[in-house]
Structure formats: structure tokens, C-alpha cells
Amino acid sequence: MSSHLQAVRGMNDIVPPVSAVWREFEDTVAHLLSSYGYGEIRMPLVEQSAVFKRSIGDATDIVQKEMYTFDDRNGDSLTLRPEGTASCVRAVLQSGLLQHTPLRLWYSGPMFRHERPQRGRHRQFHQIGVEAFGAAGPDIDAEVILMTARLWQVLGLGNLRLEMNSLGSSAARSRYREILTEYFRGHFDALDEDSRDRLERNPLRILDSKNPAMRELIDGAPSLADHLDEESSLHFESLCAMLAANGVEVHRNPRLVRGLDYYSKTVFEWITTELGAQGTVCAGGRYDGLVELMGGKPTPAIGFAMGVERLLELCAARSRPPAPPAVYVSATGEALDAHAVTLAEQLRSRLPGWRILLHVGGGSLKSRMKKADKSGAAVALLLGEDEIANGTVTVKPLRGEGTQAVHRQHAVADALQVLCR
Numbered sequence: 001m002s003s004h005l006q007a008v009r010g011m012n013d014i015v016p017p018v019s020a021v022w023r024e025f026e027d028t029v030a031h032l033l034s035s036y037g038y039g040e041i042r043m044p045l046v047e048q049s050a051v052f053k054r055s056i057g058d059a060t061d062i063v064q065k066e067m068y069t070f071d072d073r074n075g076d077s078l079t080l081r082p083e084g085t086a087s088c089v090r091a092v093l094q095s096g097l098l099q100h101t102p103l104r105l106w107y108s109g110p111m112f113r114h115e116r117p118q119r120g121r122h123r124q125f126h127q128i129g130v131e132a133f134g135a136a137g138p139d140i141d142a143e144v145i146l147m148t149a150r151l152w153q154v155l156g157l158g159n160l161r162l163e164m165n166s167l168g169s170s171a172a173r174s175r176y177r178e179i180l181t182e183y184f185r186g187h188f189d190a191l192d193e194d195s196r197d198r199l200e201r202n203p204l205r206i207l208d209s210k211n212p213a214m215r216e217l218i219d220g221a222p223s224l225a226d227h228l229d230e231e232s233s234l235h236f237e238s239l240c241a242m243l244a245a246n247g248v249e250v251h252r253n254p255r256l257v258r259g260l261d262y263y264s265k266t267v268f269e270w271i272t273t274e275l276g277a278q279g280t281v282c283a284g285g286r287y288d289g290l291v292e293l294m295g296g297k298p299t300p301a302i303g304f305a306m307g308v309e310r311l312l313e314l315c316a317a318r319s320r321p322p323a324p325p326a327v328y329v330s331a332t333g334e335a336l337d338a339h340a341v342t343l344a345e346q347l348r349s350r351l352p353g354w355r356i357l358l359h360v361g362g363g364s365l366k367s368r369m370k371k372a373d374k375s376g377a378a379v380a381l382l383l384g385e386d387e388i389a390n391g392t393v394t395v396k397p398l399r400g401e402g403t404q405a406v407h408r409q410h411a412v413a414d415a416l417q418v419l420c421r
Contacts, residue, residue: 010115010123025312026108028154029128036147038104038130043087045110049077055086055262055290057202064201066113080112084129085262085287085303086294092133093296101134101299108308119276122309130284131303133291138239141266141286141302142246145239148270148282148304149248155315160281162248164268165224165256166236167204170289172229173264177203179222190217207255223254232265239266262287266302275310282306326420328377328398330359330368332384337362339383343393343409347381350413373398378420381412395419 007013014022030040049069056062068080081087084107097103108128115121130147132140145162152160167173181203184191191199191206192214198205207218228236240250258267267285275281284304291299327347331340337359344358357375359368372380382394393412396404397419407415 010117012122021312029151032151032154033106033130038106041088041091041105041107043091043107045081046078047081047087049079051086051090052079052082055294062113066115068112068114082111082113084127084305085131088131089290089294093294098133098296098299103133106130126308127305128308129303129305131301133299133301136300138235138242141239142242144302144304145243145268146246146248157314159274160270160272161251162268162270163251163253163256165253166228166232166265167263167267168228168232168265170264172227172232176224176227183221187217204257207257218255225254235265258285262290264288272314275313281310325355325357325375325377327356327416328372328375328380329356330372330380330382332365332382334362336383336388339388343383347413379416
């Protein structure tokens with residue numbers, strides 16, 4: 001057994017070159033969200049436990065089984081955030097941002113749930129989330145869903161399926177809950193342990209059971225679609241029409257309920273069959289009552305969160321490896337290394353955005369050239385005593401058929417732009 005300290009189970013390091021793939025993905029998503037007019041918000045990792053108990057619901061699996069909750073030195077109950085929406089609503093209310101609506105926000109970062117680690121599911125996982133406040137119509141629902149569809153296009157993902165449902169108003173859902181509870185109580189002996197527990201706490205969550213033995217019983221349950229209020233039904237039909245008009249296929253799933261209590265009306269998931277049991281890569285919906293529940297004025301809202309780890313796994317086969325450096329800068333000996341540092345900085349100023357790798361760690365000229373070649377760089381720039389005395393740089397192509405040449409230091413940036421284009 002290794003004597004080295006290990007990361008906590010289910011909480012993983014992200015190291016090069018994988019971290020470069022993460023950065024490219026995050027930058028791509030941030031650019032897209034910004035192009036739709038969404039501004040970034042950053043919330044703390046730790047919140048008062050009441051933020052999640054009030055919003056997510058005491059009866060949910062997250063609050064009951066999965067949250068990392070602890071008392072601090074003042075005796076206050078704190079929780080590592082298990083999801084982003086509740087934190088975002090708390091921050092929006094505390095900052096007074098709802099004075100100007102519609103308000104469009106996005107965030108990214110780690111979330112924490114104490115679950116059994118498995119493929120696509122970690123105890124520290126990363127999400128990028130979107131929240132839109134102050135618009136009640138199906139047009140904003142369409143915008144956030146179309147935004148995700150456009151992201152899949154940008155990422156080159158064509159194997160995702162959109163499932164949608166409407167949970168209706170809180171009054172309609174309350175009536176349906178009573179009907180559903182009566183149905184499952186009539187089949188109590190057929191319920192598994194989790195479903196019996198959910199029957200009293202949140203019977204709608206039984207519909208989301210992944211137990212194959214429960215499938216026939218669930219398929220026979222009363223459908224929420226048959227108990228929707230008229231306004232919610234019209235909202236849903238209008239949304240589906242908007243998505244169809246923009247080329248997005250909707251698969252209606254009357255058993256889709258989502259795992260959090262705050263959802264109402266529209267709920268949706270983007271699903272893949274390529275990740276085994278953990279097939280949901282993006283999910284969300286409306287939560288028109290949450291802002292009021294957390295102490296604000298009644299405010300319609302909709303949002304979603306996408307799982308970064310799962311999406312990156314889907315992107316893996318399509319991702320380009322991180323680009324090698326274009327230029328490797330080295331002196332020919334340790335006594336001249338300071339000159340190489342200066343040259344590298346001058347080039348970074350002249351060639352913004354270029355990947356310029358400086359040789360560090362000393363060594364012979366032979367070992368330096370081996371490291372230059374191993375870096376994957378297209379060109380090595382060498383500074384010896386003659387070059388420094390004459391104000392020149394030796395440019396040595398490491399790839400292709402170019403020939404070694406000497407250039408004036410002030411002109412080397414222009415030469416590189418020709419050589420490496």
C-alpha cells in the first residue's frame with residue numbers, strides 16, 4: 001500500500017493534459033452562453049444547510065442521504081453545495097439582482113454528493129448551470145433548451161435525445177400526488193424498499209425508479225398528463241411547437257419528474273445511451289415558486305445544469321489533443337539561460353496567443369534538444385555565445401523539411417510567423 005496521501009474517494013484530480021481539454025470545453029460553453037446574453041455568477045462552495053433543505057426539500061434523497069453537512073465552530077449547520085440553483089437563488093436575492101428582469105445568469109464549478117462512485121458519477125462532480133428569472137412564457141423555456149441544442153452542435157454531439165414533460169401547477173400536482181399515492185398504496189407489496197420510502201415522502205419520485213422490476217407497475221400508474229391544469233397544458237404545447245419550428249425533436253416522457261421538489265411545469269433531460277446507466281448529461285426545468293419560497297417576491301424562473309464529466313466523456317472521441325507548443329526556446333548552456341528567459345518573454349509580447357515553451361532545468365545541449373523534440377514544438381530557438389554577441393537567434397525547425405537559419409533577434413518573431421503558419 002502506498003505511503004502517499006490519497007485523494008478522498010470519489011473526488012478526483014484533473015491533471016495535464018486532461019485539464020487542457022477541460023479548459024477548452026469550459027471556454028467553449030462560456031462563449032456560447034455569453035453570446036445568448038447570459039452573465040456569469042460565482043457562488044461559494046459552502047452554504048447554510050437551510051438553503052438546500054428549504055429549496056430541494058427535506059423529503060428528497062439529496063437532503064436525506066447525500067449532502068455533506070457539518071457544524072462549524074460556531075455551531076452553525078453548513079453544507080457543501082449539492083447543486084447550483086438554490087445557491088444561485090440565494091445569491092440573487094441577497095444581491096438584489098431581481099430588481100431588473102429578465103435576468104439571465106450562468107455558473108460553473110464543483111458540486112458535492114455522498115454517493116457510491118461509479119462511471120459518470122463522482123462525489124465531487126462539476127456542473128455548468130444556467131438560470132433565467134422573470135419570464136413566465138414558453139419563449140424563455142425554448143431559449144434555454146435551444147441553447148443546449150446549439151451547444152451539442154458546437155461540440156459535434158449528434159447522439160443526444162431530448163425528453164420533456166410538464167409537472168403542471170403546484171395545485172394540479174398536489175391533486176395528482178393524492179391520486180398517485182392511492183394507486184401505489186394499492187400495490188404496496190409490489191414496491192421495492194426505496195419506493196416504499198418515497199411513497200410517504202414524495203410519491204412522484206417512484207416514477208423515476210430505475211428498478212426494472214418496478215417498470216410494469218410504474219407503466220400502469222395514472223399519468224400526470226391526464227391531470228394537468230389548462231394553463232400548464234397550453235404552456236407545454238406552445239413550447240413543443242417552438243422547439244419543433246427550430247428543428248429540435250421532443251420525446252414526451254410522462255414519467256419524467258426530476259429529483260428536486262422545486263420544479264413546476266416544464267422539466268427536461270438530454271439523454272445518451274453511450275454512458276451506461278448514467279445517461280443524463282443535462283437536465284432542468286421551471287421552478288416558478290422557488291424564489292418566493294426562499295424569501296423573495298413571486299418570480300417565474302427556469303434553469304438547467306449539465307454534467308461536465310459526462311459531456312467530456314462523450315466528447316472524448318471527438319476531441320483534439322492539446323496543441324503542442326509552437327516554439328521551444330533554449331540557451332546552449334546554463335550560463336546563458338537568463339538570455340533565453342528574456343527572449344521568450346519578448347516573443348510572448350510580440351506573438352500573443354502562441355504557445356512558447358521555455359527550457360528550464362539546465363542540462364547539456366544534447367539533453368536540451370531531446371526535450372525540445374519531445375515537446376512536439378515545430379521550431380527550436382537557440383541562444384549561444386555567438387548569437388548573444390551578435391544579437392541573433394538560431395532557428396532550428398524540428399518538424400518537416402525546413403533548414404536551420406540565423407535571424408536577428410528583433411526580426412525573429414516575423415520569421416516565426418512565416419515558418420510556423
